[in-house]
Amino acid sequence: MKYFEAKKARIEIIPMIDIMFFLLVFFILVTLHMIPDAGLASRLPTSSTAQALPRPQITLAVDRAGVVHFAQRTLSPAQLTALLRSRGNPQALQVTLAGDKDTSLQALMRVMDACREAGVTRIGLAAQVAGAGA
Numbered sequence: 001m002k003y004f005e006a007k008k009a010r011i012e013i014i015p016m017i018d019i020m021f022f023l024l025v026f027f028i029l030v031t032l033h034m035i036p037d038a039g040l041a042s043r044l045p046t047s048s049t050a051q052a053l054p055r056p057q058i059t060l061a062v063d064r065a066g067v068v069h070f071a072q073r074t075l076s077p078a079q080l081t082a083l084l085r086s087r088g089n090p091q092a093l094q095v096t097l098a099g100d101k102d103t104s105l106q107a108l109m110r111v112m113d114a115c116r117e118a119g120v121t122r123i124g125l126a127a128q129v130a131g132a133g134a
Contacts, residue, residue, distance in 0.1 A: 045101050047127040054094060058084070059126070062099040066107030068114075077114035090119035098126035 060080070061069040068075045075083065084090055095115055099108050108125070115123055 045099070045127050046130040048130040050127045050129045057093055058087075058095045060095060060097050060111060062097060062103050062107055062111055064100045064102040064104075066104065066110065068111055077110055080111065080114045081118045084115060084118035084120055091121055093120050094122045094124070095120050096124045096126050 058070065063069065068077070068080055070080070070083070084093065084095070087093055097108060097111055112123055
């Protein structure tokens with residue numbers, strides 16, 4: 001009478017392991033997106049018509065003296081052009097300039113010219129929305 005024999009209960013752990021790995025990967029990816037980009041603290045100019053742009057591949061900080069900073073390095077316009085060219089396909093590269101509130105327009109134009117020399121056409125300017133803690 002094998003029909004009435006009680007089977008020994010088994011706990012299947014393979015689906016539980018799959019779920020644990022999924023949660024681990026999910027939390028790692030979420031944590032990576034929470035880490036802010038490294039850069040210089042600057043007082044961004046405000047704009048009442050600021051819009052959200054796609055996440056840039058490169059964010060350049062321009063201080064009030066017109067010096068360009070990227071990844072804890074200061075770059076000359078020639079070095080910036082060489083760096084952007086070395087990234088491959090410059091037409092697809094999204095660059096955002098984060099100029100200080102007191103940065104001159106001429107300094108920003110020099111950086112934009114260096115970007116354009118490298119072939120970058122997608123250049124954005126970082127700004128805070130007016131009234132959002134200027």
